Each structure stands twice: as C-alpha cells, then as structure tokens.
Amino acid sequence: MSTSPFLRDFFRPPLWHDWGAGFVCQTRCEGLPDPRWGIWNSTLAQELGLSEIPTQEANVHFSGNGPQVPWCSAYAGHQFGQWAGLLGDGRAHTLGRDPAGNQEIQLKGAGMTPYSRRGDGRAVLRSSLREYLGSEAMAGLGIPTTRALALLTSSLPVRRETRETAAIVARVAPSFLRFGHVEHLAWHGFPAELKRLLDLLITFHYPAARHQPNPVLSVLEAVVERTAHLMAAWQSVGFCHGVMNTDNMSLLGLTLDYGPFAFLDRYDPQFIGNHSDQEGRYAYDQQPGIGAWNCAVLGSALSVLIDDEEGIQTVLGRYEPKFSTSLLSRFRRKLGWRKPLPEDPSLIESLLSLLHRNQVDFTRFFRFLAQDAVQAEPARLEDEAEFQGPSSWTEWVSAYRERCAQEESSTGVRAQGMRAANPKYVLRTYLAELAIRQAQQGDFAMARDLETVLRTPWDEHPEFSAWALAPPDWAGALTLSCSS
Template sequence: MNPVIDEPPVAIPGLKWANRFATLGADFYTELLPTPLPSPYWVSRNRALAGELGLQEEWLASEDALAVFTGNQLAQGLQPLASVYSGHQFGQWAGQLGDGRAILLGEIDTAGGPQEIQLKGAGMTPYSRMGDGRAVLRSSIREYLCSEAMHGLGIPTTRALCVTGSDARVRREEIETAAVVTRTSPSFIRFGHFEHFSYSGQHEQLKALADFVIDNFYPACRESAQPYADLLQAVSERTAGLMAAWQAAGFCHGVMNTDNMSILGLTIDYGPFQFLDAFDPGHICNHSDTQGRYAYNKQPNIAYWNLFCLGQALLPLIAEQDQALAALESYKTVFPQALEARMRAKLGLPDARPEDKALIENTFKLLAADKVDYTIFWRRLCHFQSPEGREAVRDLFLDRAGHDAWALQYSERTTPADIGLQADLMLKTNPKYVLRNHLGEQAIQAAKLNDFSGVHTLLTLLQAPFEEHPGHDSHAGFPPDWAAAIEISCSS
C-alpha cells in the first residue's frame, strides 16, 4: 500500500496560488496527490529562482519546504493534478501518454508573470504506463543543472527550483535512489496535448485548449481572422528561434518527440541531453536513439516535422489546409535568419553582410574536420585579435593550412577599429562554462556519497556562464578521455 499525505496543508508565506490549467476541466487531467518519500533531504536549492518566485529564504530553509517539494506535504491552495497528452515518439504515433511522473501543484503570480510549479518524480499517475512514477538522483541533478545552464545562456527553458532526495530504492538499469526535482514554467503544455484531442476526435476540447493557449500566451492571435493558423505560425517562429539557439550553443536535446515540444517554444524535459565536446555535426547524444533520428545536425528538421504534426492536430480548427501550410512556412525563413544572427554574434560581427553565410559555413566545416572542442574554440576566438589569442585558436587545429585559410577569411571580415567592441560582444555571447557530461557525472557521483558541493559549484558557474569565475578554470577545460565513454539514454 502506498503511503498517503495525512497532515493538514501548510501555508507558504507571501504566495497566492491559482491554477488556470485546472479550469479546462476533467477531460484534460486527473486530480491526485503526490506519493510521499521516506526521510527526504535537500540536494540543492536555487535561491536565485526562489527570489524571483517570491519565496522567502527562511521558509525555503524550513522542514515544511522540504516536505512540500518532495511531495510529502501539501501547501494551502494547491490543486495537484497530472495532465493527459499524446504524441509521436521516434517518428511513430504512440497514442495516449501523459504526465507519468510529473504532478502540477499549481500556479503562482510572480513579478515576471504566472508560473506553474511541478514536481517530477513524485509518484505514479494514471498515465505512468507501467512506470513507477519516480525520478532518480542522477536524472534529477542533470535536469536541475541543465535547465539553469540554459537559462544562464539566455535560451528559453523551463527552470528548476530545487532537488530533494531520499534513500528509497528505484530500479532503472541498476538500483538507484529516488529524487524529486521541482520545476517551473509559465506552462507545461506540449504539442502532444493538441495531438491527444485531435486524434481522439475531441474537437470541442481541442478548441478549448487552443483558445486557452491563445488567451493566456498568444493574445495577438485573437485579433486575427484566422486565430488558430496564426497560433501555429507564432509557435513555429518561437520554435525556430529555439532551434537556432540550440544549434549555436552546441546543445543536443536527445529526444525530440512531439510530447517533449513546448507550445511556448521552451526547452523542456531534460533527459539524454548533451553539450558538444568535439564538434561532430552527426553526434548522437542519446544511447537509445539507435537510428540517429535526433542527432545534433538533424534537430532543426525534426523541429519542423514536429510542427507539421502540430499543424495536423490543429486542422479541425483551421479553415483550409493551405492556411496551415502557410503558417508552417515561416519556420523556414525564421530559423536560418535566427541562426545566422547568433553565429554573427559568436564571430563578433556587429553588422550583417552577404559574405557572412559563407564564413559561417566555413567555420562549421573547419571545426568538423578536426573535431575541435566547440565551447573552447568560441571562447578562445574572443581574443583572436591579439597575437597570443590568435595562436591559442590555431593550436586547436591539426590542419594548420586549413585554419590559416579560414583565419585569413575571418580577418578580412573584421577591422581593427572593431577590436574592443568585438571582444566585448563575443565574451557576452560565447560562454566559458557549459554543463559538459563529465562535469555532471562528477557532481552526480559525489552526490551519491552525500557530497552536494559539486552540484552547488556547478549551479553557481552555470548561472553566470560568461563570467571568468577565477579559480574554476578546470571546469572550463578539455574533457578527460573517459568522458567519451559516458552513455546517456532515455532513462537519464
């Protein structure tokens, strides 16, 4: 028999709870309580995000906070629920899915707008599909750190407030310990929510969901003669911007199923993700992705494929199929423009010129030929205008002749008058710190021994990844040889 919450709800000072999603009705979710974990403990708390949410620091340090964010205690005003959705997984229709291990606690008003609070790993739901509803310490730390790393990079993302742990055992590839990550977002609605109601023929619910999203997140679409086509176009353009940000940062998501695509254009559901070490356009970060569907260089096209699925789901609400196709076309324009703009910033080019596209393409080809470390190359390039900086970049390449030809092309595109501005722009665009797999693995192994200092250190660095952080150069160095052997899968 599962343990139950039998204590009265506690108050969280200063917070006013609501839940707009719950107003959609019972077709969209199941109300249920989290399943408590024995003897919970703090792994890490994100005090910066807590402040943005309006959480008082003294309350966040309390036993009540530990209990609420583990799922062992309710707070006053909560209406916990798990939502239903469907989706395409690895290109195949998977049918009904849903929040198999996530429970939405509710929504709070913040200075930055309403934010939903969700527990991931808080027990089984009606949508768990033979799963146990739990998350493990390893995956919870990875999501906690990476969502904050993405936020630090300025990439749209869900965020993570805290991680709590328990010695309760969870079976994955091996026996691990349980954990709960508390994550926040303006909304956790996915493409798969729309697919669920469209494929099941529930067109009234589909319309209610689309109206909800328009009214709360895309109000400009309401003024259109074709609001649902405009919604599809707006989501397409946000997703295009997100893909440009991923590609520029060298980020691989690893499992871009339609149920893992945010209707708000946010990075969501961190599982087998990876920031590139060596630049390999065909890199597959997900050990479960045996066909390479979600390789780094395929992400932009997969995003468009997923948008096409969303367009199909919205067809019952869009007057003509041609309108849906026209709405999707914007992706093909916005993505290359957004990627080129981000790459110009990384190269330190203050204005756009016709020859920039060739320079960007040649840069990618040069990095791929020698599999140069992606993050270190861009950070060193910030100092390219000095003789020492230029030599440091050259040292990254085995093909010196290829580098020298590229360097000449790059130098001809820049001018000495732009040196100061160029370096400043590039240092604010090319991070020194990203969440490399080996850094996360080291923090996780220490955490398994109840040493959470590595998690705390990484959180500090990743929240300000463009800063120097003296004394932490080892966190910005080349990965060790053993890093290449790390395997991450859908259980990560």
Template sequence: MQDTNSSTLPLAALSSAQLQFANRFADLPPAFYTRLQPTPLPAPYLVGFSADAARSIGLKTPAADDQHFLDLFTGNLIASGSQPLAAVYSGHQFGQWAGQLGDGRAISIGDLAAADGKGRIELQLKGSGKTPYSRMGDGRAVLRSSIREFLCSEAMAALGIPTTRALCVTGSDQRVLRETAETAAVVTRMAPSFIRFGSFEHWYYNQRHDDLKILADAVLAQLYPELLDSANPYAALLKEVTRRTAHLMAHWQAVGFMHGVMNTDNMSILGLTLDYGPFGFMEAFDANHICNHTDQQGRYSYQMQPKIGQWNCFALGQAMLPLIGSVEETEAALGEYQAQFELRHAQLMQAKLGLRSTQAEDGTLLDAMFAILQNSHVDFTSFFRQLGNLRIDDTASDEALRDLIIDRQAFDAWALQYRARLRLENSEDATRKLAMDAVNPKYVLRNYLAQVAIDKAQNKDFSEVERLLQILQQPFDEQPEFDRYADLPPDWASHLEVSCSS
C-alpha cells in the first residue's frame, strides 16, 4: 500500500467525470481481496445525495439526470484508476466464530484525495452485486435499507459521532427478493478505510502471521503514521484502537444510539460507526432494549453495548498478539478500555446536564435520573432537550418535562437535587440552555421518520428523503418549521421492527 495523500486543495468542485481514483487496498497482496466488476443495475435514478459528504472529496452536486454520476455510483461505469475489488475478512458473529466472511455485497471502487488535503477517502458501492464472499446472498441491497443507511450515516456525522459517511443512494426498478419483493438500490459509502477487526482475525485464525503483519504495517503507515516511532507500534495500534472504540461506545450511549449487530466484522479499525443494519435511536427508555429483532438473546441491547465493545477489542487483541509479542503488553493496551469509556461517558453526560464542573455526587445524580427514565420509559431525546428549558428558580418551567414522566413525584425529588447541583456552580439559565442545546439534539432519525421517507420513496417520491437529510444535518438547531419531526412516535410506529434482513 503506497500512501498517495495529496496536500493540494481542489481549486473548484469537480464533476464525477473529473474525479481521480486510485486504490491503495489493491497494493496489498492478491490474497487480501478479489478483483471484480460491480454488477450493473438497469436505468438507475438518484434517490438521495449528501452535498456535505461530497464536499469532503471536492465533488459538486450533480444534476438529477447526470448519467455519468448515476452510472459511476451505481456500478454501471468503472472510472480510470478505480480497480474495483471486494475485501476478505472473518469475524465473530453474536459471540461465535463465524470464519471467513468478506465484502458480500460491497465493492470498493477506490479512493480519492480528501478535499482538505488530509489523507484519502475510500468509496464503496454497497449493494453492487455478488462477490466470492456473498455466501447465500444475492449481493444486492434494497431501497429500504439503503435509505436508512444513507440517512443515519449523515445524521451521525452531524451529531459529531465518528462514522462512515454516505455520498448518495441510487435506485433501480429491478426487483430483489427479501421477505417480499423489493426494488434494488446502491448506497455509496465513504471512509478513510473500511478495514475491520475481522480483517485482522482472518489472518490470525488462518495462522498466516506474515499476512497479519502486512495488514498491520499497512494500517500503521496509512492510517496511524504517528505510531510508527513507538517502542512497539503494534501495541500502540491496539491501544489507540481500544481508546477510539471506548469513546465511540460512550458517544452511542450518550445519544441513545443502538447499533444492533456489533459483530467483530462490523467494528472499524478507525473507531467509526460501521455497517448500518438494524440500528435504532432510543425512544421510550429501556436499558434492556434490543433494536434488532434477530437478536433473540439481547447480546447487543443498549446496556450491553459498552461491554461488547470491550469484548470486541479483546478479540482484536487476541488476533494481534503474534505481532505484539507479549501477553502483558497486549493486556496493558486493552486495559485502557474501561477507564477511557467511563471518562468520555462522564464528560458527555456532564455536558448533557449542563454541568461545568465535576463533583463527587454526580454519579448518584445520574443514577437517579436514569432510574426515572427507566421506570417511566421516558423518551430519551425529548427528555434531554427539554431539560435545557429548566430554570433554577422557576418550577413552572418543568411542566413540559413532567408531561413526559409517569412518576412525577420521583422527578420532582430529582429536580430538587439537580437544581441544588446547578446552584453549586452558580449556573445561569440562559447560558446553560445554549450549551445544553448544542449537545442535546432536537432531531434524531427515529424509525418512524425513516419509514415515512421509505414509503414515499417506494412510490418514486424522494422529497421526504431530501427533507429528512436537511433536518438531520442540523440536529441541534430549533428549525421551528420542522417541529413535528421532533414529536414522539405515533402509535403505529410501535409495530415497526428492524432485523438483519436487508
């Protein structure tokens, strides 16, 4: 893998025909991937486009009928320098070793220089046809899941949570079979790299330590060059990935995001949120909530996510042990996880409550708050957003909050403690509200909002996809014209289920 980072900013936004592709992953030995062409889709059309994601690669917004753009990002056209390929990896799925997996329906079409001159960005077409790693799958994605991934990738980025990005969704009238017949779609996703924990596990469990070293050396050179001068760069790499993963879990918990399928093949070596399948944002709070209908045992429930993040880091540590060379150094690198998670989570929760300092009793205050959320099944996003309206010397300001809560006496008792805590640091209402509104989103991608957009898109009306994207890219702003998008879910939304089927 040669590093072809560019330090030159683009002078102007480029069209898709002007993009200069390379493919650093193709510089690895042939055992790491299979070269193949995406399978074309007939008569593609544009479903959604993120101008914000496009800016990161210097790409201008295309016309809806820009055929070159549609063909390139559907897989019907191969750009010069692209060298499309599907990568091999393995992984633990639901805690069990699953063996070889790989890009079963995602094909990398190469990488582009980042518009800010800092590194390169890889692009993948998810849903672009069968690969040697498809197993029993057809290699396609459906419009439903593609819209969900597109919107959530961009929503998470706007929330400030590390994530892969989504450039666009293209659709086609070609039918694919899931539980029912649906139409096919391709989502173009972007990241500095899509290398996973399972990429390392693949070579470890196949006892190919030379290939394991090739992969690790490439990751260090390409993605973590600052670690190359460490006494043990492999231990330093594990420590940094562990730290990033712990911080990512803290971000998920703080915003109420549930991934749904935290298998090691879905864990990014960069600490990014990767592979949006049966995800969900917490609504009626339940720490045991399982957002993935397929997860019958609750392994990936909301409250389990931090522990599973740690478990996955230990799986990566096991795979990297031959490179690190010492059980003690491996354990030391992994030992960062819990302290890093607790530190970052505490910082995020402190900000969500509008606190400027740390006090010994803060843990008790938080525990009491989460007990109220649990016992009254309070809407997670609405609670924290409304909490910013609380005024220290005016209990009448609590009414909107109290309307969310069944056990109002418990809330009133907690609010007394919270007000006392605010007075302790001479908190000022208006200043605190501004700070809290900047970290407690008003808008998240609730499942029912995504479903409304999907239903319209299935009838070729993509206006709701565009509108939702616009709202979710400014999640902390009031946007009064879109107040209804912050409403509690309607009764019919309780019947919505998401699973691994997509």
C-alpha cells in the first residue's frame, strides 16, 4: 500500500538514536493485521501537524505497518523494590520525533523487540483503551503525563488471562526517558552513554543546569522537585498509579506507563489499585514515600557522574518539604483557601480522617463543597445522606466555616477557584470498564464521549451527569492487575 510522502518523512530520529548497541537498536514492528480505528485524538494530531481527520496513511503508520524501522531502547530498574536487571522497551517502538522536534511518538503493542524477554510484545484492547483514556484524563486535570494520539484495534488473538484481541496505542511525550535508563547505563558499564544521556537532558529539558557548578547534580535536583510535585498532584485527585517501579518513573516528571491505575471512589488511604501488589507497596498512601525511594535510587545511579555524596543527600532531602508544600497548596485550593494559615494542615488532616471513617466518595465530596460555596443558603454536610457515617461532621464544618471567613476574597471568587480545583469527572474504574466492554463489541462511542468529558473535567457536561454519580455496587468487585 502506498504511503503519503508527508507521513513517510514525518518522523525524525529520536535524539538518542545513535547511542550504540548498549542502549538502542532498531527493529521492525509486527503490524496489526486488518487494523481498524478505535480513537483518533484530533486535537493532539493538529498540535503535531497531522490531519484532524484520521487517514488511511495514518492507519498504516500507527498500526505498525509503515515503512519506517523504529527504535527501541534498553533500560533497567527496580521492580517492587528488587533489582530486576535489564528490561527495556519490550513492546514499545519509537517511530521518532515530530518535525518540530518537540515530541517523541511511540507505538505500544506493535510486537516483539530484542527486550521482550518472555513477552509477545503485544498489547490488548483492554489495556490499550485504559492507557488512552487514563493519559488523556490526567492531561485534562493538568497533571504532567504522556499523551495518547491514536488507538487501533485488530481481530488478532492475544492470550492473557483469557483470549483477547490485540491493539496498539500511539503515545506521545517530549521524552520517554526513565529512571531505569540511568540505572542501566550506570550499573551495566556504559559511562560514555550515561554522560551523553545527561548532556541530552541538560540541553533539551533542563537547560538551566548548564550554568550550575555541578550540572548533573542540578539535573537530579530538578528531577527530584518534579517528582515531588507529581506525587502531590496524584494525591490531590485521588490517583493511584499501581506500579511505581523505577522503570516506570519519568526523568521529566511525567505520569508514565498506565497499567493498573485507578482513581479513588470511597476515600481509603490504604487503597491498592494493583491486584498483583499483595503487600501494598504501591498503595495510595505509600506513593509519596515510594517517590522519594525512587529518587534515592536515581541519585545512587547518578553518583557515577557526581563526585559529591553530601550534595546528593542534600538534594534528596529536599524531596519531602517540596512534596508537603505542594500537597498543602493543592488542598488549600480544593478547600477555597488562598491565604495560608497555621491551622490549615490539621483541618485538612481531620477532614481526610472523616472522609475515611465515613467512607465518603473523594471526588464527589470536594465537588459538593465547591458547589456548596456558591449557594445562597449553604447545604449542611450533616444532612447529606451520602456523607453520613459513624463520625459527625458538625465540629469540622464549624471550623471550616470559621476558616473560610478569614479569607479576604469574596465567596464568589472562592467558589470559582474551588470549582477549578475540584473536577466533577474522573476516569472511574467502572466507567473505563463499560467503555472497554462496548469497544470489545466494536463500539467506541462511549470511549470517545469519555475522552471529550475528561478533556474538561471541571465543566458540568449535563448530558453526562450520570458519570459524576457514585459508582454502582458492582464496581466494587472490579480488580486490576499488571496486565490491565
């Protein structure tokens, strides 16, 4: 099949394409047979200079059937706290960069690579659609993330827990470089490539580091800060990643690799999104600490280039205050507070304790509070049936009202800020499941509607208001694993 000269020449090599066999190789995709469009992200496509309408040429390229020979990279990492050795792009093929050179485009699920180990290099429709919707939901929330450009499906059978069908998601990011890339080059004896990796990061992503006394240490500090802010963002919207292995951590502070992720329904700080995580290492309340642990692993790997152990420890020590300050700031915005007061942390802590004890829906509660702020006669939390439980709200509500009275801004301004900080919609697990079930029957209508709603999750979207209700009872039986 002929291909458009524009698309054929669209992809520029990734910045790391010539770094040698210890880091990168080229390997052809195993394209999908009879590929069919699932979703095409027309908004992102236009940003990249692609057609708003999915074309047959785009179908060829993004289904892994194009003429280009993509690149795959090696990386290592710690999985569930244990050194896992060589890993790499087991089912990811980087087509290259867009013409502007700002974004890498990668196919996930286009077949085996030299790093597939015992895997088949394929992705199934279920996990591909979850990644597509999950990454776009996070982008809509304003949280740093990879993006999804396209989802293509096929009747090709793939065996997981059951027989499923194959799919490919085309994802986009300024870079897919991970903590695990640094670990691989540091611990497997590639100092020249590691130096080139840091030079690349400094040139294209952390240019201010070039002017610091120790540029590599400065990059570590920037990654630590971005990771701390990312963890605070996750916690503030009730997002649980599920598999925070170091090979799933972005050197740019992006949310990377959507597997068994979930947004909290009822607030439970010990919520475990990953059924495979039997010890709860990556539970919701453990994420901030794991972020710090992963940064420490990164610092250890970068010590190959940083001859300053004291400096590394000083930088790592800044993670906790950065995280705490960022999280407190986010919760202040959620509660409508602009002026920081010393009692804020204890009020927030007591609120979260009430949410937990009363088994309150996390997203719905904060959205209710935002709506409550605009009412002439505010509703009483004590009278809301869905918030009732073993613990009374009376004392906290009284303290909250007194705290809000100390704000200098008007009620209207406060309410507007709260609505902008508290989404009405998140990608609840049961919504993704319903979209998957329809897509498996060839119907992507719900998936496309979800994409639209999640792009602006703060808006009312009255025609989809049912998606903002508490999940049905059957949703509690849904489980997710590393194959999700």
